[in-house]
Amino acid sequence: MEQAVRNPLLPQPATIEKIIPETGDVNTFRVTLDNAEAMTRWRHEPGQLAMLSVFGVGEAMFSISSSPTQREYLEFSIKRMGKVTTALHGLEEGAKIGLRGPYGNYFPYEKMKGKDLLFIGGGIGLAPLRSLIDFVLADENRGDYGKVEIIYGARSYDDLCFKRQIFEEWPQKEGTAVYTTIDREEEQWDGHVGFVPAYVEEIAPAAGNKIALTCGPPIMIKFVLQAMEKLGFKDEQIYSTLELRMKCGIGKCGRCNIGSKFVCLDGPVFNLTEIKELPPEF
């Protein structure tokens, strides 16, 4: 057994550079590592996770919602839910936090080259997909992929994240289509109203030469998958990203297992064929 050199549980000091309010309870935190050299060395893949620390409160795992092509900083889009997220929301720009990672696997973007991509997101579930969307839409990668369709829904207009991107930036790019929906009618809203799975069926994207990627609340994923099946998507064409409570992020603390797999090491991205092989315990 070799001597352990590096301590993977030790976070790197980082700073919240900017806080971008997305919705009433979601902020995007723009974070840089304090060590400039570490920041230049930082690499992550779309879909990967990182552990953020508010010292004195705790650590929690989040998807990195910015694209790997964005090398200046990292972004995390975080909903205020529990202890750590509430503490994060209480911080101001310039606050010091801890960061370690990146962890987990990622969306297999190499395998997706030459294909059309369909993103289906619900609520805060767009955050992990966003890193891949921005990655494939980046100038240097755009040529590798076909059409990019994004179907995104939230409970209300206010709950839609990344409004500037979904309404302006993404639709303006070439070969993209962005469909948005909200659960219930609202006065100022003249777009689609209805749940995401129903909207997917309505739009009825063709399954041919396409990869679908979905993330959202478990109940949405369940019905989206049913809709996809109706539309003729095969399991191999569908990817999702799972989340479980995590503490260490490195496969030691034992709580994020689904059967013999650890979400922090073997996930969070799973192909639907893999998900179907897992025991239904997530």
Added chain:
Amino acid sequence: MKQIVDRLRQEAARLLAAGDVAMVIGYAKGTDVARTTPYFATNEEEAQNLTWNPFCTNNLVKYLLDFRFEDTKLAVVVKGCDSKGINRLIYDRQFPRERVVVLGVPCGGLLDRSKVLATIDPGAELQSVEDLGQEFVVRTDHGEFTFAKEQYLLPKCAVCRNPNPVISDVLLGEELPVAEEEKSDTFDDIVEMEALDPAAKSAFWDRHFNRCLRCYACRNVCPACNCRECAFEQAVPGWQQEACWLSKKASVDNNYTFHLIRMFDVTGRCIDCGECERVCPVNIPLRKLYRKVIKDVQELFGDTTPGLNIGDGLPLTSYRKEDPEEFM
């Protein structure tokens, strides 16, 4: 004893067959005769696996809580000590009287398994056991042994005041006589502890609490610990945002906090079934804590052991003009 077992199986089978109860919670043979295990019979056939012997230590009352949000009727086997737990749950509004059929067993005392094994051989296999009134006869693969009750009872049984269930619907055997002089507890062990000076008391509890693993077995087995959600498991208690009651770090200071909070919570409510001390994997003398509060409540408020009947008010939650003010 054979009669009790027969009666138990009969009664359980009858209740299940008639559909009076959905389940009978009782004991069955576990690893061996000396390790009986809680058993949940759901049909007549399973009822034949139920058993009773002086190694049936578990207080089964706690299992009722697993079904508290359902509407099925259940039967549960209780000894005298456990039966007070039924009253506890009913009084605490955790389980309605009408949903439980209490199968009471008059109990002549339980055998201390570890003492028995230490005498025979820790590796011995115990095959059967018989309660003969003043002594137990245990048959093993090493031969037959007789144990005098005086020396081999569980500590709680040696001072037992309630060999007969205080609440029961069906009594599975003859009521046992209780001698008059046995009716009051003298708390000798507690008095002895109280007499020590603060430093000695402190050293005693430091040593014991220091090795607490915080496995929470004492809490999980306790019929008085019947909150739906334990404060120690709330990451963010509602009224106290961002602060935990208690750190998960099992250091002696946190362990003190845990045990003292639990001790205060069961004040006037602990029925002294002794399960906490039995289940503790590191042998912390927990009854020394809880019996202290029983003694104090008796001294200050004149109450007897809680759980003797459902109607007992709780001394710490009810105000009486004559309550003492010794601390003022």
Added chain:
Amino acid sequence: MTVKLINKDRFNVFLERLASGNELVAPIEEDGNIFYRRVTSVNEITLEADAFCFAPKGHFFPQYEVLYKYQQGSNALVLEEPGPAGPSVLLGVKPCDARALLSLDPVFDGNYKDAYYLDKRVKTTIIGLSCRKVRYNCFCRAFGFGPTSGEGADLFLTEVKDGYLAEALTSKGEALLKDYSDLFTETGVDGALQEKEQLAVQLDTQFKRKVDLDGVKARLDNMFEHPYWERLARKCLTCGICTFVCPTCHCFDIIDENGGGSNCGSRLRCWDACMFTDFTLHTSGHNPRPGKKERVRNRFMHKLKYHLDRYRVTGCVGCGRCIEKCPVNMDIIQVIAEIKEVG
């Protein structure tokens, strides 16, 4: 492999010298419990105990330990790791516990190396000791080793008529024999080895409970949805005893503790248990393992299948501790037999 012998008098000298030069950790009794603790006087050591004794995993993976201290100034964040562990000797490790470390190693090693565990692991010399008796619930034999197997130890002792037989199994063990060569001798080694063999044969007859793992894993592969788990879990109290006494359980939580002002404190890790309600509870309130059934199933699956799937070693070593300490007699030997029956 060097094999030597040490007589009882010299063995005491050996212990004295080990304790003075190193951090010596050995079984020590307190109020009827035997824990592996740091030795302050060799008289405290209880090596001959056949009694229940807690696993020594805490030496490498303590119930709680500081990961690092943090101090947050107005403009800077300073994280300070604890210093490296000193050399230590872990004495009197039973065969099952030595073997258990081999099950724990791949968890803490791997792509992400756990600095805390591995640092102590590298710096600790493990002196194993043959059992002198098989306890009623022992079933190490089912896992392909026995009460006189030294696998996992650096130096392995067996008590014999004239003292202790000492077999060096690793370079650390060899080094120890070399360092204390004045105390160990080669005379009588052959006889002692024979004695050890006889002991092994004799101990083998002492196993009371028959355990056959053949086919258990294959059945578990298809047993996730089996109604058996619901039935089995009814009696569980979901306390943490089985996980805390288990020599291979390694789940932990990471917590912060403020100290000396709100800007500094330490981050610790402490043992956690898959039996606890909040172990897998999400912030949203969703819990993938909400009840007894899921948690009990996870534990047995982990011990007999998941760990094996992932690391190619079993997550159980047959020490029998969980059987002995479980307040409701959850008995893994019976569970193994029942899995074969119902699966």
Added chain:
Amino acid sequence: MFKRLMEYVGFEPERFEVRWISGSEGGKVVETAIEMAEKIKALGPNRKMRDAK
């Protein structure tokens, strides 16, 4: 009750006191606090339930 329990696990009895003081008895608050502070100074710092480190 609580005082008895604290003493039972080894706290010095003087460390815990309860007084019944009315809102109009400001002077009594001061007196009690001073009295208490002196008692505690005499006892020295509480070592119990402190972290070992």
